[in-house]
Amino acid sequence: MNALQMLIDAASVGGLYALTALGLGLIFGVIGLVNFAYGEYIMVGAYVLLLTAGVHWPFAILAVLIFVILFALASDWLVFRQVRRAQPETLMIVSFGLSFMIQHLYVVLFGSLTRTVNFLPEINRSIEIGGLRVAGVSILQIAATIILTTALALVINYTKIGYQMRAVSENPRMARLVGVNSNRIVAAAFAISAVLAVTVTVLFVAQTGSMTPFFGVSLTMIGFVATVIGGLGSLPGCALGGFLVGALTTLLQMMLPSHLQPFREAFVFAAVIIVLLVRPQGLIAVRSAWERV
Amino acid sequence: MPAKPTSTPGEILRFLAPLAVWILVLVVLTFTLSSISPAMSRIVTDTLIKLVMVTGLYIFIGNSGILSFGHGAFLIVSAYASAWLTIPPMMKKVILPGLPAFLQTVHLDPVLGLLGGIVLAVLLALVIGIPLMRLSGIAASIATFAFFVVISVIYNNWTGWTKGTASLVGLPVYVGPKVALLAACVALLVAWLFQRSSYGLLLRATREDLVAARASGIPAERLRLLAFVLSAAVAALGGALWGHYNGALTTANNVYLNLSFTIIAMLVVGGVRSLSGMVVGTLALSLVAEVFRRLEIGIDVFGQTLVLPGGSREVLLGFCMLLALILRPEGLTRGRELSFSKRKSPPLAATQIVEAAR
Numbered sequence: 001m002n003a004l005q006m007l008i009d010a011a012s013v014g015g016l017y018a019l020t021a022l023g024l025g026l027i028f029g030v031i032g033l034v035n036f037a038y039g040e041y042i043m044v045g046a047y048v049l050l051l052t053a054g055v056h057w058p059f060a061i062l063a064v065l066i067f068v069i070l071f072a073l074a075s076d077w078l079v080f081r082q083v084r085r086a087q088p089e090t091l092m093i094v095s096f097g098l099s100f101m102i103q104h105l106y107v108v109l110f111g112s113l114t115r116t117v118n119f120l121p122e123i124n125r126s127i128e129i130g131g132l133r134v135a136g137v138s139i140l141q142i143a144a145t146i147i148l149t150t151a152l153a154l155v156i157n158y159t160k161i162g163y164q165m166r167a168v169s170e171n172p173r174m175a176r177l178v179g180v181n182s183n184r185i186v187a188a189a190f191a192i193s194a195v196l197a198v199t200v201t202v203l204f205v206a207q208t209g210s211m212t213p214f215f216g217v218s219l220t221m222i223g224f225v226a227t228v229i230g231g232l233g234s235l236p237g238c239a240l241g242g243f244l245v246g247a248l249t250t251l252l253q254m255m256l257p258s259h260l261q262p263f264r265e266a267f268v269f270a271a272v273i274i275v276l277l278v279r280p281q282g283l284i285a286v287r288s289a290w291e292r293v
Numbered sequence: 294m295p296a297k298p299t300s301t302p303g304e305i306l307r308f309l310a311p312l313a314v315w316i317l318v319l320v321v322l323t324f325t326l327s328s329i330s331p332a333m334s335r336i337v338t339d340t341l342i343k344l345v346m347v348t349g350l351y352i353f354i355g356n357s358g359i360l361s362f363g364h365g366a367f368l369i370v371s372a373y374a375s376a377w378l379t380i381p382p383m384m385k386k387v388i389l390p391g392l393p394a395f396l397q398t399v400h401l402d403p404v405l406g407l408l409g410g411i412v413l414a415v416l417l418a419l420v421i422g423i424p425l426m427r428l429s430g431i432a433a434s435i436a437t438f439a440f441f442v443v444i445s446v447i448y449n450n451w452t453g454w455t456k457g458t459a460s461l462v463g464l465p466v467y468v469g470p471k472v473a474l475l476a477a478c479v480a481l482l483v484a485w486l487f488q489r490s491s492y493g494l495l496l497r498a499t500r501e502d503l504v505a506a507r508a509s510g511i512p513a514e515r516l517r518l519l520a521f522v523l524s525a526a527v528a529a530l531g532g533a534l535w536g537h538y539n540g541a542l543t544t545a546n547n548v549y550l551n552l553s554f555t556i557i558a559m560l561v562v563g564g565v566r567s568l569s570g571m572v573v574g575t576l577a578l579s580l581v582a583e584v585f586r587r588l589e590i591g592i593d594v595f596g597q598t599l600v601l602p603g604g605s606r607e608v609l610l611g612f613c614m615l616l617a618l619i620l621r622p623e624g625l626t627r628g629r630e631l632s633f634s635k636r637k638s639p640p641l642a643a644t645q646i647v648e649a650a651r
Contacts, residue, residue, distance in 0.1 A: 269446075
């Protein structure tokens with residue numbers, strides 16, 4: 001029973017990480033951008049929830065969804081499209097600069113202290129299932145991960161936009177030559193990653209009820225690591241990587257003796273190094289993501 | 294080991310010219326600016342120490358083409374090692390009772406403390422570099438970042454030795470503009486000699502085309518390791534000086550994470566491919582940051598006091614960084630070095646690489 005409880009905890013934490021990793025991995029897969037500003041898509045959404053406190057929840061979520069999608073599209077349009085052909089390291093620093101700028105903009109607007117909002121407190125209530133006490137939010141997290149991952153896989157594999165996305169990812173020049181409007185496809189990828197970010201925001205804020213302008217950073221870092229472990233450019237890999245990092249974190253939380261608890265993160269990242277050394281291409285390798293001769 | 298055997302004085306002069314010009318610029322700037330006011334002299338010192346760190350980073354990133362997020366770890370390691378060796382034993386007994394007996398009693402000269410810090414960073418770079426240098430591209434970047442997190446979490450929570458997020462005080466403060474200038478000149482010289490040595494050229498060949506370079510028999514991993522260790526040593530020099538400039542160390546508020554990103558940004562804004570770019574980037578971002586800091590305090594323009602709202606300087610700094618990167622994605626100098634010959638110097642002659650490979 002204890003093991004089952006642990007499994008549910010691992011899956012719910014892992015689910016949140018997996019969703020973050022999917023959003024990052026999607027953008028990387030399509031345009032090769034490691035988007036540090038992804039954490040800010042999550043963060044700005046949380047502040048929309050703060051501003052819409054008191055509004056009936058479906059409308060609040062709708063507001064977040066609209067704002068974050070527009071925000072993501074604007075970041076692509078104003079910033080990333082301008083440097084699309086630059087070196088990968090330049091792209092990475094551009095996204096970092098954007099993330100830094102937005103964080104501090106929110107410090108100016110809302111202050112750097114933690115703000116709290118009571119959003120959907122009902123879902124934190126625990127439910128009894130067969131003798132196990134499970135928080136409602138955990139179930140939601142697991143469900144959201146399964147539904148969104150499946151939906152994303154269906155979109156990528158079976159829709160026209162998915163085909164075009166894979167074409168742009170495989171060979172942007174060729175895709176343009178055969179008539180794919182690559183700017184529109186990239187915009188679609190940004191919009192989808194914004195939807196994933198909103199899901200993370202809603203679940204995270206419902207669970208913790210608090211936010212700072214910097215809370216997106218640690219999530220992005222974990223998502224980033226999960227993407228690489230799973231295999232950059234592979235969406236199932238991203239989801240797998242997110243689950244593994246979440247499971248490892250939960251496991252260490254339960255197993256480590258208390259004087260080693262503060263060092264938990266060091267163990268997680270040491271494990272990341274080991275995985276990379278054994279499989280530099282990630283657990284699920286994608287041929288097209290790696291340089292060909 | 295220069296790529297071409299330099300024989301005549303003229304050739305040696307031309308070989309050192311871009312470096313000499315930058316050193317001259319730094320010397321002039323340091324002496325004129327630091328004589329203005331003590332506050333200005335602190336800014337100069339701060340910028341020069343950051344330049345040492347950026348140079349360290351450049352030795353690895355500029356030549357190997359691998360983006361490292363791990364150099365912050367070397368800053369931490371050397372700063373604390375130097376602190377352990379140089380804080381007076383009387384103080385150590387009080388503030389760091391967790392230190393082992395040997396470190397409790399030792400009290401070294403600042404120079405030896407600095408060397409101790411560098412040696413520890415070099416050893417760490419060797420140990421971590423041997424496995425990590427097999428990786429390329431984004432996997433390598435993430436692995437170096439993971440390495441940074443491991444070191445930073447350890448130092449953050451190892452309170453008996455480091456005081457963690459509280460402040461470790463009592464470091465002898467000996468770093469002023471002159472010491473920092475000397476360190477910056479040494480760092481630039483090391484970077485320039487390495488870049489122009491046959492090792493540097495071979496490593497740059499692996500940056501341009503890893504597969505072709507390997508096929509020509511270039512031992513990419515070993516060269517990367519060499520650059521990694523050398524760059525760790527230079528970064529460690531900057532890290533240790535940073536501690537002895539502030540007189541205190543702390544791991545609170547992610548200082549080292551922010552510092553690492555600041556120096557990476559300086560490098561990338563200036564241009565990762567050239568020494569000149571890196572110097573320009575460091576000076577430019579330091580200048581912009583300082584201007585915005587002044588604006589936030591408020592300055593008088595034609596009788597009107599111009600004050601920016603609090604916290605907005607980071608926003609503007611980020612904006613300037615983005616603007617620079619969008620307008621000049623290759624860096625402010627576009628990867629070129631200063632050049633004094635009349636004919637346009639080729640960016641990196643293929644023949645030079647082939648020659649060096651022989």
